[in-house]
Amino acid sequence: MAEWLEACAVDDVEEEDVIRFDHGGRSFAIYRSPDDEFFATDGFCTHEKAHLADGLVMDDIIECPKHNGRFNYKTGQAKGAPVCVNLKTYPVRIEAGKVMIEIG
Amino acid sequence: MTTMAKKRDYSLVGESTRAAIETGLASAEWYHTDVSRKAMKELMQRSDGPAIRDTVIWIVAILGSAAGIVWFWGSWWVVPFLFVYGVLYGSSSDSRWHECGHGTAFRTRWMNDVVYHIASFMLMRNPVQWRWSHARHHTDTIIVGRDAEIAVMRPPDLLKAGLAFTGILDFRYSLPTLVRQAFGRLSDEEKSYIPEMEQHRAVVAARWHVAIYVGTIALAIALRSWIPLVLIGLPRLYGTWHMVTTGLLQHIGLADNVVDHRLNTRTVYMNPISRFIYWNMNYHVEHHMFPMVPYHALPRLHELIKHDLPQPNPSMWHAYREVWPVLLRQLKYEDYYLKRELPPTARPYRGEFHEVDMSAAAE
DSSP: OOOEEEEEEGGGSOTTEEEEEEETTEEEEEEEOTTSOEEEEESBOSSSSOBGGGSEEETTEEEOTTTOOEEETTTOOBOBTTBOSOOOEEOEEEETTEEEEEOO | OOOOOOOOOOOTTSHHHHHHHHHTOTTOOOOOOOOOHHHHHHHHOOOSHHHHHHHHHHHHHHHHHHHHHHHHTTSTTHHHHHHHHHHHHHTHHHHHHHHHHHTOSOSSHHHHHHHHHHHHHHTTOOHHHHHHHHHHHHHSTTOTTTOTTOSSOSSOOHHHHHHHTTTHHHHHHHHHHHHHHHTTOOOHHHHHHSOHHHHHHHHHHHHHHHHHHHHHHHHHHHHTOSHHHHHTTTHHHHTOHHHHHHHGGGTTTSOOSOSOHHHHOOBBOOOHHHHHHHTTTTBHHHHHHOTTSOGGGHHHHHHHHGGGSOOOBSSHHHHHHHHHHHHHHHHHOTTOEEOOOOOTTSOOOOGGGSOOOGGGEEO
């Protein structure tokens, strides 16, 4: 059954930025796009274990801080070496100023 | 004081590899100087402007010096043009390869990719293979058995290190490697860091490079002239000295098998011309600690974190004078290394953070 979690407040994430959200031994990355939409993905890069929340958001791309691997954080698509495996994404909705993610 | 230990095995599929994985040195958590998210976000910001400016200067200088070589061929006036062209082709291509490989030079991805592939060709480096080897170098910097880019191994082979300045050894390695790869053969070591799904791309890239070299040789024969080879391929020999002069200093003589870049990487202050050729990679501790920061922002990063880093060498000459006695001592005691002092403002090295035997460090 789907489980919706409160990840953070809307204001916790700056525009075109990302923060880390840990829950139940798992790590997630919560993004706020330049056009003020919210997205969520797994928190670790699929290449090596680096927190994407330490990386750089540019438009719809998150760049990993360790080897500069790039993903489209809206779709999870890996955009080329050194990342070859797509990132898992999670549904997001906003409720009363809170960012909710469905981790399933 | 020094200690004796087992000989290092630099193979990427050998005993040291197994030991690095078992002890947790492989893919370990590395020390980072504290930098606020706000400051780091500003430093990481990408921009096309500086790299476009530098690349236009670079290309104009390459084409201009190439024109000088063609024009003055057969006279002594060709020498200064060979000097400039050689360094631009055989040395500055390394920093362009490096920065564009990281994807930090330009904001626009295709610009990084175009310059990356051109620079890879100039360096006789398979662009697919080397992208992966460099990722490994950042994951496991100077971890024996893991890092594919350790320039001077221990005990140091001083003849080999000296010959590196001529490019002969690199040339002798790089060209046959490309030919082997063009025939579809990757070594076990290459397969250890190139994912299977990328290996075919490495073979295709090698075929393109070899095809261009074959075309260049054919043109030289058809024209009965050395000029095509002097312009394409041979600069890897006569122009590589600056790349080696600057690049060797990145890690030579410092610790191995540690997880703190302050112990195994060196920052050296350099003159503006070398910094242009090297694209600020003289700030090498900073680059390794924060590879997301573009080359043009490294001086700012250096100012921000230098309180936590060893004092940089004030010049390349100073750095080599520091390194030379360490290399001589490593001939007898390969565990010996230079432990660089931290300023009082720095967080101390953590003995428990890594496996290095501090008693082997030079004082």
